[in-house]
Amino acid sequence: MISVVIVGNGNVATHLVNAFSKVDAIKATQINSRDLSNIPKADLTIIAVSDDAIAEVSSKIENSFVVHTSGSFSIENLKNTSNKGVFYMLQTFSKDKKVNFAEIPFCLETENGSDYKLLETVAKSIGKKIYNVNSEQRKALHVAAVFVNNFTNQMYKIGNDICDEHKVPFEILQPLIQETALKIETLSPKKAQTGPAIRNDKKTIKNHLELLHKEQQKIYKLITKSIQNGN
Incomplete structure (x- = not known):
């Protein structure tokens, strides 16, 4: 089972938590970005906060693999000292509007191949359209x-x-x-x-x-x- 921590409580975080809750192979835990004092260990930590908060939030996370969900921010905007990546879903999200993740493009980026395989596995657990997209693209x-x-x-x-x-x-x-x-x-x-x-x-x-x-x-x-x- 892959353990996933989702940091944030906005639209993207809410939809991800709901989607992962239906997948047996994923154990997802959601935490509020205002309380980072006790982040549980996880195979993957997804930061789903506002763009301006990515650097500060990521700098406080010590987990081994940390990604953000921003479309406009580079992988370098993550300030954790461990492995970095991007888990960007190209769609508009509203809390009260259901989304079909099978129709949503997942744009992934990592620093190495093993992290990409993990991120791809997580994306494929809820989606079907997976793309390897770098920060400039x-x-x-x-x-x-x-x-x-x-x-x-x-x-x-x-x-x-x-x-x-x-x-x-x-x-x-x-x-x-x-x-x-x-x-x-x-x-x-x-x-x-x-x-x-x-x-x-x-x-x-x-x-x-x-x-x-x-x-x-x-x-x-x-x-x-x-x-x-x-x-």
Whole structure:
């Protein structure tokens, strides 16, 4: 049985504890990052805290193999003196929203082969999509994820605001949102692009801008220019 300590009580830590609790081969223990005075020994210690707290928390852990779950931080941000690694799950986590770990990419990094085998075994106990990704690659993935997740969600928010202002149900847009996401499973995002910007439909663009508020106009113009420039 592999012993795992999970440090933290946020969204990622909560989902990991729940997932490992269903695996007979893993014995997982969760501790709060505010109480590091008595960390139990374990084969693997997973630090699932905010990025800014990784260095301080890891410096207080003496277990043999310590990993963090950050997408944007390097393996070098771990300040423990033992073996280091990264156990990054590329997904958005909310405490009250169930996730299917079988569909989540696990991006792993270690300093040596034996640690990687252990980390891979732990990842495979709850997931299926395992990738060997170094710190520079993971940083790029994290930036890309911000665009396709956080920025896209902000576009949903703006679309919802426009609908609310004009008393139109936002749910009317949901089939379009779903089809847009499904389309890029078979087409590249560039080939999947449609709309007035790619067609250079100046009259429609002008009409849209007249409907929008100042901040919305800035975003609309910036994205339109990016589409037209092929950026």
